[in-house]
Amino acid sequence: MGRRPGNPDTRNEIVTTARRLFAEAGYDKTSVRDIAAAAGVDPALIRHYFGSKAELFRSTVGWPIAPADLIARITGGDRGEIGARLTRVFLEAWERPESRAPLLAILRGAATHEESTALVRQLMQDQLYPQLAKPLQGPDTELRIDLAMAQLLGTAYLRHVLQVEPIASAPLDELVARVAPVITAHLGPGR
């Protein structure tokens, strides 16, 4: 398989490499040139596929949060169980190294750089709210989603960024069992 323009493998290789470098070094310290070198492609090819560095970042961070199959897992089925499914899908994503890396890149980037912050804000408002609000349908649904996401992001922050004990080593199933009722209470029963 060559690394020719137009080859979908090349595009995936660039996204995978960018995700890893953004997670390791952060948004500011990672250049398009670094990513091109690590992926073994010409920087011009990255600009051809993605335009700016911000757009490349958006492509790498969009993936773990709102792909169609994850959203379907969360919103499909019994409406009263949306909170429990959101909890499991979200916390499980942080356990797998291949999705933990981009999620760490999001959390780290958004904590320090206005450009990353704006991207994450947009991701939540364009994807998460509409997808989750559809089955929930309350007048205060977006604030409820914010408070649920606060619990989930905070849990990931203490477990995977601060790595504070005992939450860093708690079994995933115990965490899900303790967090899911909180998420369900925040989101409400659905209508």
Place this chain on the structure above:
Amino acid sequence: MGRRPGNPDTRNEIVTTARRLFAEAGYDKTSVRDIAAAAGVDPALIRHYFGSKAELFRSTVGWPIAPADLIARITGGDRGEIGARLTRVFLEAWERPESRAPLLAILRGAATHEESTALVRQLMQDQLYPQLAKPLQGPDTELRIDLAMAQLLGTAYLRHVLQVEPIASAPLDELVARVAPVITAHLGPGR
């Protein structure tokens, strides 16, 4: 009032300046020399008072989280109301500019630098757990405190770092009213 060694005003001036610079530029990009220049003191005086940059950082971040009077406000009074008082004290601290700056420095620093992460971890384990565990006294108290802190830190992250709506503009009292029952549920009723 001169800026002589041994003058408590000088020490406070250094802490206040360090807190501001750490919050604005982050831990890595702020040097002891920068802080000395901004505070109008000799770098040697900072080393005399604080030793290393890490110890200076610890002095600046320790302040908003666990001073004696805040802990007394949280743990004093009815045990069943500890969750409600923790929620209000924590979220109120983020509303005041003079405590928001150091809290942002903590959250930003801990997201990106292992040195800051270790300091925050130590702060939680040496100060927060013992102080809160005393009135709570369960076998799983520390995991309960972690999950409560996850909700509180996540709420501050969405409101003040991501500044995502509607949580960024929600009235403080409404936030406290929605978050306090969750914190109470996490912490349990006390014994």
